[in-house]
Amino acid sequence: MSRRRGIQILIGLAGAFLVVMGIERGEVPVVLHKAVNICLECIGIG
Amino acid sequence: MTSLSHNMKRRLIQWIAFAMTNAQIGNLGMGKLYKGPWKQFCSPGLNCYSCPAAVTACPIGAMQAVGGAGQFNISFYIIGILMLIGILLGRAVCGFLCPFGLFQELLHKLPSPKRLLPWKKLIYLKYVVLIVFVILLPAIFTNYMGIGDPAFCKYICPAGTLEGGIPLLLTHPELRQAAGNLFLWKMMLLLAVIIGSVVIERFFCKVLCPLGAIYGLLNRFSVYHLHVDDKKCISCGACSRLCPMEISPVFSPDSAECIRCGKCAGQCPEQAIHMVWKK
Numbered sequence: 001m002s003r004r005r006g007i008q009i010l011i012g013l014a015g016a017f018l019v020v021m022g023i024e025r026g027e028v029p030v031v032l033h034k035a036v037n038i039c040l041e042c043i044g045i046g
Numbered sequence: 047m048t049s050l051s052h053n054m055k056r057r058l059i060q061w062i063a064f065a066m067t068n069a070q071i072g073n074l075g076m077g078k079l080y081k082g083p084w085k086q087f088c089s090p091g092l093n094c095y096s097c098p099a100a101v102t103a104c105p106i107g108a109m110q111a112v113g114g115a116g117q118f119n120i121s122f123y124i125i126g127i128l129m130l131i132g133i134l135l136g137r138a139v140c141g142f143l144c145p146f147g148l149f150q151e152l153l154h155k156l157p158s159p160k161r162l163l164p165w166k167k168l169i170y171l172k173y174v175v176l177i178v179f180v181i182l183l184p185a186i187f188t189n190y191m192g193i194g195d196p197a198f199c200k201y202i203c204p205a206g207t208l209e210g211g212i213p214l215l216l217t218h219p220e221l222r223q224a225a226g227n228l229f230l231w232k233m234m235l236l237l238a239v240i241i242g243s244v245v246i247e248r249f250f251c252k253v254l255c256p257l258g259a260i261y262g263l264l265n266r267f268s269v270y271h272l273h274v275d276d277k278k279c280i281s282c283g284a285c286s287r288l289c290p291m292e293i294s295p296v297f298s299p300d301s302a303e304c305i306r307c308g309k310c311a312g313q314c315p316e317q318a319i320h321m322v323w324k325k
Binding site for chain 1: 079080081083085086088094095096100102103104107108111112115117118121122123124125126127128129130132133134195196199200203206207210211214215221224225226228229231232233264267268269
């Protein structure tokens with residue numbers, strides 16, 4: 001296995017682990033809540 | 047039947063990605079936001095979730111929302127998603143999937159004098175934007191409830207102004223009444239990015255985009271990447287002259303600036319450059 005392939009697998013696994021950890025600690029409802037409501041900061045109202 | 051050139055295929059993918067990311071087009075006229083389950087997921091490119099047409103969340107907006115949420119200081123969920131997308135595609139997301147990237151490319155087609163970046167070191171500004179506005183400010187400067195502002199979205203993001211601010215202010219008189227100096231600042235910044243993109247190819251991608259900064263860090267290891275056949279390369283420089291990101295594909299095929307558009311591969315007279323999935 002090449003070094004590049006090894007790093008790809010490592011980063012891929014780390015990414016997957018972080019996604020699972022984020023879901024487990026309840027980040028997804030925060031993302032959803034922000035995304036379904038008008039973000040006044042994003043549109044320049046503040 | 048004539049087969050499509052690489053650039054035509056890339057443009058087609060860009061338009062498909064734009065359409066899929068902003069499929070709720072009917073909401074534009076009503077100024078409503080899509081509130082369905084797809085908003086739990088992020089688009090790979092920069093696309094404001096306050097755009098009425100947006101189907102998914104913006105990864106940079108979501109990162110700040112979670113980072114400034116009080117109980118979290120950093121988003122594992124979003125960073126994990128960006129790592130997965132980035133290790134697969136690197137900045138090919140910028141070249142193929144980002145709606146704001148497409149917008150800049152279309153702007154650059156407008157007739158005007160064309161220039162390169164006046165100072166090459168400006169490309170590092172996007173890393174400052176990422177660290178300060180996306181990561182630090184939302185986590186550090188919080189209100190009495192422990193919630194931080196999404197500083198990049200609030201003070202910088204032109205995609206938010208273009209895709210969210212303008213359509214929503216057009217359809218909501220109450221928002222127009224509330225618009226003040228911050229909206230004026232963001233409109234001026236949007237105008238500067240638009241003019242910048244007309245004159246300098248992919249101006250925002252080069253100088254300000256924090257999402258491009260993140261994906262660029264993974265360009266060195268991404269599965270989809272540039273491969274240069276040193277035996278065929280005659281160092282003619284054609285690839286460097288063509289590159290929209292002002293890099294030398296031959297000397298830096300894994301450059302953090304490369305958006306994998308493939309223009310270099312398409313024009314190489316010796317066919318020494320290829321876009322590949324495997325080494």
